[in-house]
Amino acid sequence: MKRRLLILTAMLLVACMGFETEARASSVDEGGGVNVQHIIFEHMLDSYTWHITKIGERDVAIYLPVILYSKTSGWHIFSSRRLHENGGSYRGFYPAPEDGAHAYKLMEKMPDGSMVRPIDLSLTKMGLALLINSFVLLLIFLPAARWYRKNRGNAAAVPSKYVSFVEMLVLMVEDGIIKPCIGENYRKFSPYLLTAFFFIFTCNLMSLLPVFPGGVGVTANITVTMFLALCTFIAVNVFGSKEYWKEILWPDVPTWLKVPMPLMPMIELIGIFTKPIALMIRLFANMLGGHMAMLVLTILIFIGFSASVAMGSSMTFISVVFNIFMYALELLVAYIQAYVFTLLSAVFIGSAQVRHHGD
Amino acid sequence: MSLLVPDSGLLFWMLISFGVVFFILAKFAFPMITKSVEERKQFVETSLSEARSAKETLAKVEEDTKALIAEANKEQGRVLNEAAVQREKMISAAKEEAAEQARNTLEDAREQIRIEREAVMLDLRREMAALSCDIAERIVKEKLSDKQNQMVLIEKMLDEVVKEGDAKEVSLS
Structure with missing residues (x-):
């Protein structure tokens, strides 16, 4: 426990330092002031090179x-x-x-x-980060899957700690989210939802890693969340049951709401699109917000120092304290957002799997 | 603003990375894991039910054994009791027989003794008679040597005989 705490503290420190060196490298604009928007955009937007750090005057970067x-x-x-x-x-x-x-x-x-x-x-910074995260994800799951393949048919085999940890994660998602939300038909959607959960979770955690393979907030990019939301949209509507479409096009409401003017069907049809859009925006905004908050807190140091040394020193203290808090919060958010995305996707998919209404 | 604009290039890379991950995990990892877990669950369930039934069987066997032991104990008690009763009976019978034997022997001995005594008495009486006759002869021989004495003796004897006769008469009457 003590050692884990130590590691966490070290990670947080490195995180702050990472942000600080990054920020220092690009913070000062022509007038000597701090260009906050520029720093934030540089961090949150995609780029053609992966700038890692600056040693002296030399840039350490991956040219993609x-x-x-x-x-x-x-x-x-x-x-x-x-x-x-x-x-x-x-x-x-x-x-x-x-x-x-x-x-x-x-x-x-x-x-x-x-x-x-x-x-x-x-292949931009985020593209490469996506590939790296995917590789990490496969690196986590494939060894565990190999153990299962090796022990196929041998139900008495005792999994190792690592395998049981992976199993615990998988079962947590499947038994905690997928089964209760989708119901009996869950098997068809389970692989997608599990992949989505672990993909988002891994990306979120990797984006919190302050040094090279991590640190890129791919889930704070609208393209990535849009793709994921699109997948859920397809899973909901392509595999939706007949009853689901009937409820959208001819819902159980008084006829005057449907006949001359198809009010309810219109609302339902809009709902088809708002659900995945909400998914997309929620994940994107949460991850972006957390990263921005951390960046802004770090930038406060430079703003403070551009005013006076005393101001800068006190800002440094405040910034570090708040950044530690934010980092812990972001760890939580990393899990929660993956959970929420998967949960809502499962709920939407489950609501499109209705069979017999009302009996 | 540019933060909110999706980019086709990144979408392409996202499609590739997510697609590959989804394909590999959905084909090789997740079904394997969930299937194995289900199999294990089944295995645990059957093992548990088997263990339960085995336990039940064991309990039944134990009960049977207990009943058997109890019955054996009862039987043992009964046999012991019977043996004790038998022993008592045998002992008392033996005692009785012994007593009977002893009594018979005693009776026989007594009879023998009586017969022998009677024989001895008879002998003794005969001897006594002969002896007394002899003595009497000698006394009479001696006493009858002088006349006077003879007379006195006759008188005395007569008296005695008479007295005896009287006594006999008295006892008869």
């Missing part, structure tokens, strides 16, 4: 491949080091302004001077 397809000039594949060397632009591609819809994303300059977004399949 940029893959672009332009309708006019075809495929462009190059390392993001080229962008770095050329001040952000390369081969007629320029980064979009920070306040636009595609902040920092590469735009192609057309002959007529207009900027067009090409099809961008670059």
